């Protein structure tokens with residue numbers, strides 16, 4: 518019997534980030550070699566260059582919305598989403614042993630953590646200055662350093678154990694139900710098989726700026742009964758006012774309604790980048806609208822063939 522191949526997955530590190538916690542929920546963890554990277558682009562570059570087989574990166578959270586750096590990197594191409602992971606996130610205020618809450622004047626954390634604890638920080642440490650770090654665990658590691666310029670970090674509680682910091686306050690998030698969505702990105706390949714509860718991600722670039730351009734994109738989904746789970750515009754970087762649309766929808770590219778919507782987009786857009794079809798993390802199966810099942814599309818195609826052959 519051959520031993521199952523090991524895979525190397527880069528992630529937004531260092532050890533102790535929420536991203537690492539998300540990676541550790543993946544199946545077949547015993548075959549995964551996790552590789553911490555300092556930034557999201559570094560983790561994704563490791564995949565592009567072949568140093569890593571995949572990368573786990575944050576893409577969206579229920580409070581702050583999309584993670585711009587991840588959306589922009591994925592829009593740049595050469596990567597595909599193979600899996601999504603949902604992780605509830607809770608934050609702690611971590612400091613070197615002996616530090617009191619009142620001593621916390623300089624705090625460091627990831628921008629999304631700062632945003633999700635904004636109210637708590639304003640209420641409890643109104644004078645504190647927050648400096649942004651590349652990740653929550655990087656902030657915790659910086660606080661732990663001898664002679665650190667920071668007094669505390671907002672990070673996962675577990676990062677406190679790793680960097681030997683005390684928990685000064687726990688569950689400091691403003692919204693107790695906050696969830697972050699992570700994706701596993703790999704090099705492009707044929708998407709995995711349909712599971713019946715899937716999502717598809719893509720980026721649509723409009724052909725030229727004109728009235729109704731976004732409506733045209735939405736129409737391609739709407740008329741085929743494809744529900745969107747996220748849509749946001751991101752600047753293309755080519756000039757002011759130039760945007761692409763980063764979209765997640767329900768369904769798999771192998772389903773007729775999704776495939777047809779993608780073909781429709783291909784006709785009306787300058788470019789469509791397919792970013793993958795993958796199982797949805799919540800496993801939710803959706804009720805398809807009447808007229809949008811694969812059988813409905815097949816039936817319509819058969820009917821058209823008969824019309825064309827004069828057999829209708």
Ligand SMILES: O=C(O)C(=O)Cc1ccccc1
Pocket residue numbers: 529533534535536537575578606627629630651652653654697
């Ligand atoms: O910095 C981290 O720990 C991350 O993994 C990014 C992040 C930050 C805040 C909420 C969710 C993910």
